[in-house]
Amino acid sequence: MNLHTPEIDRKPSEEEARAALELLRRYTSKAQDAEIEALDPALGALVPGASAYPELSRDYPEGFDADADYKATLPDLQNGPSALIRGENRAIQHVGISNFRLPIHYHTRDNGDLMLETSVTGTVSLEADKKGINMSRIMRSFYRHAEKTFSFEVIEAALDDYKSDLESFDARIQMRFSFPMKVESLRSGLSGYQYYDIALELVETAGVRRKIMHLDYVYSSTCPCSLELSEHARRERGQLATPHSQRSVARISVELAEGDCLWFEDVIDMCRAAVPTETQVMVKREDEQAFAELNAANPIFVEDAARLFAERLQAEPRVGDFRVLxxxxxxxxxxDAVSVLTEGETFASESLDPRLFSSLFHVG
Structure with a gap:
């Protein structure tokens, strides 16, 4: 039998209730979540900053159908009015997505085909009075053409699509991939695959389109000064000495001129003709000795490298503007020792990206 005193049965006053509420708020502000849950989960509503949302379902609705009527109710902030713009109401030259990947078919110079994983960056210009873009449209536009074998004509069609879809004036597509090419060793007759980092760009600005290819060429550079000093030590003092050499990287960027196709392999051949000390894939002792002889026959400063690459590019009619890093x-x-040589306005720049040269690093 429970006995209640009149004090317990009495309805608390509003002042007492407010005091109790304040006490609970002080408690929840300092207590751990587990302590609050153990005492009474309802007290969670008193935690500072707690949401007033009702209890929601935690089960994924497998059968839910987002029909047209439902989708029409979804908020779309990026296509909202210009009043939603934050910051300075300015045009943006490039906005989009970077590094979405998919397999792309490429045709080779010897009439073969390769499917290569490709990283795609797509951007468009954004007018000052527009809040933003629907970035998924860039991917959807590109995917409509992704099954076709690569050509700049195919990429131009993709560019046209997402310019239209996003109602933009300027646009850019960049595709990066690693291109394999079988190379023979110098003397042993072995062969293996060399991989070349390549990026292709289609850029449209103010109605003018440019097609650009970037290719990284990795080679060995033997210092001419060190070679002469080593020979001096041998000749004058009978002292064995070796010149220093190092792995080196040139990034060749070319604007493609109208006319015949400039194949990836063509640019690689130009690089090899300019600087023949490309790093090797398959090597036996006779190859290593041959490589030492090849380096001794082609000592090279970084200034020499830039000019030798430029000499080959300048003579190629399929190449317009170019840059050698x-x-x-x-x-x-x-x-590191570095050099930059440019031809034409496409790659001319007074300022350099602070991380530009650190990107010229070959990971074996």
């Missing part, structure tokens, strides 16, 4: 990652120094 070279980085000799010195074994003598704790810093």
């Amino acid at each position: 070279a980085s000799h990652q010195e074994s003598l120094h704790s810093h």
